[in-house]
Amino acid sequence: MTQWLGRLLGKDNLESIEDVSFSFTAPWAAESPALVIFACAAVVLLSLWFYMRFQRGSKRRTFLAVMRSVLLAGLVLILAEPHAKWELKTNPKPLLLVLFDGTESMEFEDSLPAETIAELGKVIKDDAGNPINDMAGMSRVELLRRLLKNESVPVFRQLADKFRIRAYVMDHLDQVREIAVDDESADPEKRADSIDPDRIADQLTTGGTATSLDAALDDLARRHRRQVAGVVVFSDFDDNAGGDPVAAAERLKAPLYNVGLGPRQVADLSVEVQSDLVMKKGEETTVDVHLRQTALTGRVVRVQLFGRRLGTRVDGGETDPVPIASPRSVELNSNLVTVTIPYKPDVAGEYKIIAKVEAFDDEVVEENNEDDRDVTIHDEALKLLFVEYEPTWEWRFVKEVFYRDKLIGREGFRTFLRSADFKVRRTNEVYLETLVRPRNEFFAYDVIFLSDVPPEVLSDHFQEMLREYVGEFGGGLVVIAGPRFGPSALADTKIADMLPVVIDSASVRRDAEYTLQFTPKAANYGFMNLGADGDANESRSAWQNMGKLPWYQPVQSVDPRADVLAVHPNERCIDGETLQPIIAARKYNKGEVIYLGTNEFWRLRRKHGERYYRRFWGQMMARLGLSRSQGMQKRFQVDTDRDRYEAGDRVRLIVEAYDGNFENLEQDRLEARLVSRDDNGESVTTQVTVPRRDSSFYEAIVPVYASGKHQLFVRDPVTNEEKEMSFDVTPLSLEHRNAVRNF
Secondary structure, eight states, X not given: OHHHHHHHHTOTTEEEEEEEEEEEOSHHHHHOHHHHHHHHHHHHHHHHHHHHHHOTTOTTHHHHHHHHHHHHHHHHHHHTOEEEEEEEEEOOOOEEEEEEEOBGGGGOOOOXXXXXXXXXXXXXBOTTSOBOOOOTTOOHHHHHHHHHHOTTSOHXXXXXXXXXXEEEEEOSSSOOEEEOSSOTTSOHHHHTTSOOHHHXXXXXXXXXXXXXXXXXXXXXXXXXXXXXXXXXXXXXXXXXXXXXXXXXXXXXXXXXXXXXXXXXXXXXXXXXXXXXXXXXXXXXXXXXXXXXXXXXXXXXXXXXEEEEESSBOTTSOBOOOEEOSOOEEEEOXXXXXXXXXXXXXXXXXXXXXXXXXXXXXXXXXXXXXXXXXXXXXXXXXXXXXXXXXXXXXXXXXXXXXXXXXTTTHHHHEEEEETTSOHHHHHHOTTBOSOSOOOHHHHXXXXXXXXXSOOGGGSOHHHHHHHHHHHHTTXXXXXXXXXXXXXXXXGTTSTTGGXXXXXXXXXXXXXXXXXXXXXXXXXXXXXXXXXXXXXXXXXXXXXXXXXXXXXXXXXXXXXXXXXXXXXEEEEEEOTTSSSEXXXXXXXXXXXXXXXXXXXXXXXXXXXXXXXXXXXXXXXXXXXXXXXXXXXXXXXXXXXXXXXXXXXXXXXEEEEEEEBOTXXXXXSOSEEEEEEEEEOTTXXXXXXXXXXXXXXXXXXXXXXXXXXXXXEEEEEEOTTTOOEEEEEEEEEOOOGGGGOOSOOX
């Protein structure tokens, strides 16, 4: 009886009826339920009186009186709005969610070891129900379909006896897709009562192009806000898009039962090239080739290094890669093997260094057996300009450090020393006679140091060129406070707006010893870490070894766009809260400006000589100079919005171009050509016109359809040479870049 009543009420597994109560919800009846009884009695008496009094001759008056009484009493009850409350005790089956991976990686046909095939043969059957011993050519999703359809392993039918099952496919980046577990036309809640594994198997698809486990789990959490018994996930778990899946699993608040598909490891070898971005012709350097491997331990590979000059040959054709070092045979005795190859550039220009390793026959992915890196080889030194009033310890030691730098040397370091003898400035090539330089020389500098100079040295012309140098051409500027004039000399100049700090023309240096304190943002700037290979403990020790600094130059406040890296431990700015900045940096349009509130950093040489002092200034120079186009390359720059595309994408080609005097070109458009090479090495050339976008920028949109290597050649109207920019077009989605299960 109880179960029959439960089915009548639509309640599964009804155990008992705990209580039944009635009430009225109409205001007049709720306030006084007795009125309902009196009203019912009144209409019954009225009906009886009417039929007895006026229907004496009728033989059916008793029947009519009873029926009229029932109808009127029912009407009274309806107007009273009766409410029945049933308290039932049920024990419904818990809800179990099943999530299937529906991305392209499920189409992988894995090469499985014999013992794995033997285990799978127990549950993977053919149409006749016999074990399948040869699984070559069967994809992951096909193995899963056959598991679901195997009647001898009725996993889902057994689960359906204990749980209400809902099934989903993960084939979108932002949500999951529900699939029917039995009759698709039925209500989802009813649908979970019975299971048809064949129907589930037939609905498994592999159209997803990326796996976002966190988005899938979050969507399940939104759909099922009540507690679920668990989630069973069938996937290779190659989470290549979205956020942290572990955090999403915690938000779901349900246990996960993960069924991994795909091998735990496959034979694969990847190559990564690392080298200096800027090299000097004739100076020996090294190129590191990192080999990462799985399932290839003990094998021997042959590493070959090639170089290809970017641009075109004299006859107009593209240059070909040529070996730049003898091949190396290396045994793969660990997961990561690094090969260091010496290299001495003998030709200046822009080059692509390429490292290649022949693929093994059993490798799953061969595209990662080659890597390249664009480098610039100078036949002349990088150019630094140091502006100073008189020799200081900082000026002397900076000069000595960069004199011995292989990328700079004596020919790359220039200084304007205001107090130097006129004859010295005129005869010694290291010293500039005047700060007024031709545009093509001034804008070719890579980093400019502006130290302790009086305001009369900084002409309006120099100030305008310095603003243009940093803001328009991406130059690097280091402003160093000096004990004589300090940065207060810059207060009323055009340079003041470029600084990371707001200076006061009336401020003077403060003489009192203090210990430099660092802010959390210092960790984001390489020149603040003085330890070898980024060792934080060594860096901390190096800064502490510098000892206390004797003075600093106070400023009014910090520019809101600046990052403060080091501060005075006690002294504060005019607001009474901000600690006085000693080292600060900010972006100024395309370039960057670094401010040093004292010129006592030569104290880093204490006990250790040049080790930490060179790292500090060398890494600062690398950030300001080597991270951008150097020297005359600032005049003509070619770039694309990405370096990797998929077939059918549109490439945005951007060219920033100036004439030989670093002024706008007269041309309204530039000539370019796109050379596309497919996987077979066939090339097709397409002519491209790059129209002017504004005063110095040219831009074009170029669609690409074929996969493979692509090169864009843009002709420089000043030198008539072609500048090359290369990129890859791949047909591979994220799912095809990793065939290994994320175990």
